[in-house]
Each structure stands twice: as C-alpha cells, then as structure tokens.
Amino acid sequence: MTGPATAAPSAPSAPATPASPLSGPSGCRAREVLDLVAGKWSLAVVDTLGAGPMRFSELKRAIGGISQRMLTVTLRGLERDGILTRTVYAVMPPNVTYELTTMGRTLLEATRPVVQWSLENIAAIDAARAEFDASAEPS
Numbered sequence: 350m351t352g353p354a355t356a357a358p359s360a361p362s363a364p365a366t367p368a369s370p371l372s373g374p375s376g377c378r379a380r381e382v383l384d385l386v387a388g389k390w391s392l393a394v395v396d397t398l399g400a401g402p403m404r405f406s407e408l409k410r411a412i413g414g415i416s417q418r419m420l421t422v423t424l425r426g427l428e429r430d431g432i433l434t435r436t437v438y439a440v441m442p443p444n445v446t447y448e449l450t451t452m453g454r455t456l457l458e459a460t461r462p463v464v465q466w467s468l469e470n471i472a473a474i475d476a477a478r479a480e481f482d483a484s485a486e487p488s
Contacts, residue, residue, distance in 0.1 A: 352444075357440065361464060366368065370417075370428060371383075381422070383428060385427075385430055386460065388423065388426075388455060389419075389421070390412065390415055390419055390423045391423055392460055392464065393412045393415070393473075394408065394412065394420070394423050394424065394427060394429070394433075395432065395433075395449065395453060395456055395457050395460065395461070396457065396464060397411045398410055398433060398447060398449045398453070398457075399454075399457045400446065401448070402446045402448040403437075403446060403447055403448075404444065404445060404446055404447075405420070405421075405424075405445060405447070408420060408424075408447065424447060427453070428447075430458060431450055431452050431453075432449065432450060432452060432453040433447050433449050433450060433453050434448050434450055435447055437450065446473070
C-alpha cells in the first residue's frame, strides 16, 4: 500500500512585477493622450510656445519644415485638448495668437527632459543605427 502523495515543495515565486501604467484599463486613454503629444509636430509647437504667445506666422517661421496645413491641424488638436488657447483680436486685419494654457505649461515642463535627452543622445542613436544597418546588410 502506498502512502498519501505529498506535493513537492514549490520554488519560491519571484515577486510580481508591477504592471505598466499603460497596460491597465486607464492605460488605453493614457496612450491616446501620449499619441497626441508624441505627434510629429505637437512637441515642437508646445516647446515654441514656451517662449510666450505667438501669431500663426511667427509659429510657422519658428518651426522649420512644418506646412501651413499641418500647423493648422496641430494647433486645432492642441486647442481641443486644452493644451493651448487661441485668442482672436477684433482688429483689421484680424490678429490671432496662440498661448499655452496652465496644462500646456505642465506638459512643457514634463517633456523638456525628453527633448534634452534626445539632443544629448542623437549622435549615439545615429551611430547605433549605422552599426545596426551595416550588420544587417547582406555580404
């Protein structure tokens, strides 16, 4: 007759890794917001408006390479999301200025370190890309 089966002692389990804040139920909404601010031109507009209110033409001159249409679309999106305000002055010709809201200024504070990191690491990123591309080429 055999005795009762005994379970082998289990190995201690590793502590659970905390889930990413982007993986939870509210993470989808957070990704939506991050997509907005990570857009090609959004941070450039926010960073440029960090200097103070600007007219459309000033923004266009300050942000090299942006088309008039893309600047319009970007400004509308940022205004819709409460990142900036658009003020129309009733003069001839009409004068419109854009300015960061309080929330927009907090976004600027939050993203400046990422922009700085990018500037500090662009040469290393270029070197890594070149090395990767060279190793991926067929011989």
